[in-house]
Amino acid sequence: MKELTHDHLDDVARGAAILGTGGGGDPYIGRLLAAAAVREHGPVPLVALEEVPDDAMVLPVAMMGAPTVMVEKLPSAEQVGLAARTLAGYLGKELTHIACAEAGGVNSLIPVVAAAQLGLPLVDADGMGRAFPELQMVLPTIYGVRATPMAYADEKGNRGVLDTVDNHWAERLARSAAIDMGCSSAISTFAMSGAQARESMVPGTLSLCAELGRLARSTKSVAAVVERLGGRTLFTGKVIDVARRTQTGFARGEARLSGMDDDAGRELVLRFQNEHLVAERDGVVLASVPDLICVLHTETSEAVTTELLRFGQRVTVIAAPADPRWHTEAGIELAGPRYFGYDIDPVGVTA
Amino acid sequence: MKELTHDHLDDVARGAAILGTGGGGDPYIGRLLAAAAVREHGPVPLVALEEVPDDAMVLPVAMMGAPTVMVEKLPSAEQVGLAARTLAGYLGKELTHIACAEAGGVNSLIPVVAAAQLGLPLVDADGMGRAFPELQMVLPTIYGVRATPMAYADEKGNRGVLDTVDNHWAERLARSAAIDMGCSSAISTFAMSGAQARESMVPGTLSLCAELGRLARSTKSVAAVVERLGGRTLFTGKVIDVARRTQTGFARGEARLSGMDDDAGRELVLRFQNEHLVAERDGVVLASVPDLICVLHTETSEAVTTELLRFGQRVTVIAAPADPRWHTEAGIELAGPRYFGYDIDPVGVTA
Incomplete structure (x- = not known):
């Protein structure tokens, strides 16, 4: 371009x-x-x-x-x-x-x-x-x-x-x-x-945004997006609860998803501060900052932003690797889970 | 000077x-x-x-x-x-x-x-x-x-x-x-x-500050300060309560004074936001912004700032006229009692 x-x-x-x-x-x-x-x-x-x-x-x-x-x-x-x-x-x-x-x-x-x-x-x-x-x-x-x-x-x-x-x-x-x-x-x-x-x-x-957007639009496939980003699928389910508060200038909150298909019977919690910070399945952290946690409409692979998460949406949560520099000591200090108050080591895409 | x-x-x-x-x-x-x-x-x-x-x-x-x-x-x-x-x-x-x-x-x-x-x-x-x-x-x-x-x-x-x-x-x-x-x-x-x-x-x-300071230091007389400012004495008493909170960046609060001498048996309440805004004796407003409400040590005529008001201090509260431009419509709108949330007309020194 x-x-x-x-x-x-x-x-x-x-x-x-x-x-x-x-x-x-x-x-x-x-x-x-x-x-x-x-x-x-x-x-x-x-x-x-x-x-x-x-x-x-x-x-x-x-x-x-x-x-x-x-x-x-x-x-x-x-x-x-x-x-x-x-x-x-x-x-x-x-x-x-x-x-x-x-x-x-x-x-x-x-x-x-x-x-x-x-x-x-x-x-x-x-x-x-x-x-x-x-x-x-x-x-x-x-x-x-x-x-x-x-x-x-x-x-x-x-x-x-x-x-x-x-x-x-x-x-x-x-x-x-x-x-x-x-x-x-x-x-x-x-x-x-x-x-x-x-x-x-x-x-x-x-350029990557344009390519991803084209891919999502033309294929409507979450799998295609996951593959392009070198990520993995974390969870497929339905939004059953969103607690959102605009606080200290941020959109903070949690969303709860009830599993469908392979994830039936499981629950995923997403914790966010504008962006998704941590994804926890039945109490186990599946992914965290600095890696990317993205919520996509299951049917269209379009992204759902935290402010538009709604009860009943069918979504697939994916994780994708951050730029490797975010995984250095300085990167983790700046934007790792502990900075945001989660006392855990970063959980990466390949974890 | x-x-x-x-x-x-x-x-x-x-x-x-x-x-x-x-x-x-x-x-x-x-x-x-x-x-x-x-x-x-x-x-x-x-x-x-x-x-x-x-x-x-x-x-x-x-x-x-x-x-x-x-x-x-x-x-x-x-x-x-x-x-x-x-x-x-x-x-x-x-x-x-x-x-x-x-x-x-x-x-x-x-x-x-x-x-x-x-x-x-x-x-x-x-x-x-x-x-x-x-x-x-x-x-x-x-x-x-x-x-x-x-x-x-x-x-x-x-x-x-x-x-x-x-x-x-x-x-x-x-x-x-x-x-x-x-x-x-x-x-x-x-x-x-x-x-x-x-x-x-x-x-x-x-120059006025220097003159007032010299006057207060040499005479220790509240009456001399009142006369120089063309003001009047509102109340003489003892501080019996101070409620002070540092809130929204200001020192806000109220002080209660119990009357002495001619004011024995009466009570004065001072309401402040950094500065004294209103002086109320037994529920009657004696003075308000934009005019000056000053608290002076009765014995020395030194000013007591709101953050140093203490239980037991013997003080005289005086009022003095503000610059006449504060009594214009624009002045009252900018710093009159209603701006500060008191639903009263300004109460002046000569009231």
């Missing part, structure tokens, strides 16, 4: 929602926003990560907040551009590329909106290879890239810049602002050079 | 604590910080408000947060300078003068610290003629001066810039950051031209 046109957006959004592991936003909304931006400004040039020049100025953009809120209060296109322009102004540098902080139904498409608005190319990469709930949880953190100076903006025109002593402080202050702004804000963060981007980001994410 | 030397600081802090109406910080801490700054950088030139040139760039600085916290976690001198420098950098303009946002034991002295550090003169004025708990509650708001762009900083080196659609949004976002930063932050806000400062600020506040 050399550019993202209107025709790619549906597949990118579908695929991104799978990698979003329940978070990263509703693909329907992501697609709507990106389609409007591409209609207005034309297709967005896509640049492979290895082709980004050393001295490029790469700016990842994203929405921050609770996806439960974002399905009712849509991000505005202006808000996204405002966050990017505010940071560029503060840095006093010219941006050369926009990038994705994470993969997700909204967060893979918001950068398309920003790139279209600012007339900049988009890097075919992201900071995680999946979605995670907190700002500092990107591979660039491991490589010493600073989250700040960062900027945030709301749809009313309020905006701010943060310059913090570490990336955890950036998360804390930006999260409070997002909560004040109605539990969602547009952010531009982890501004980095091309050299830093090549070292620290995950290459090919948008 | 043409400059503030070490010898003035004690009186300025004492007087400022009286005008601080219970808030604005502990004068002991304000004096300590200013004394260290003046010792290091020399006396601070003081400029009368009417002498500030039209095209001056005046920057008020202050501490934001709960005074209950500030007595345990002292502001750092670096923090104050950082907030001012961060804003100057964002504005891309050179500051010419530092000013006080409000009168208060800390907040009249923090600008001395900033002025000394930055080598700038201090304007003999403030934004209220007293202290109020929220950021937008300054006379410049009435004159259309914007609180933002503003900057905030903590003692660890975290800092941020805000640019909001109105001054209430500035308060909201800056308050959340202050809470995250440990319930106290240094802020630089309401950057304005000399012309705007002359139109909207209260002249002579630092």
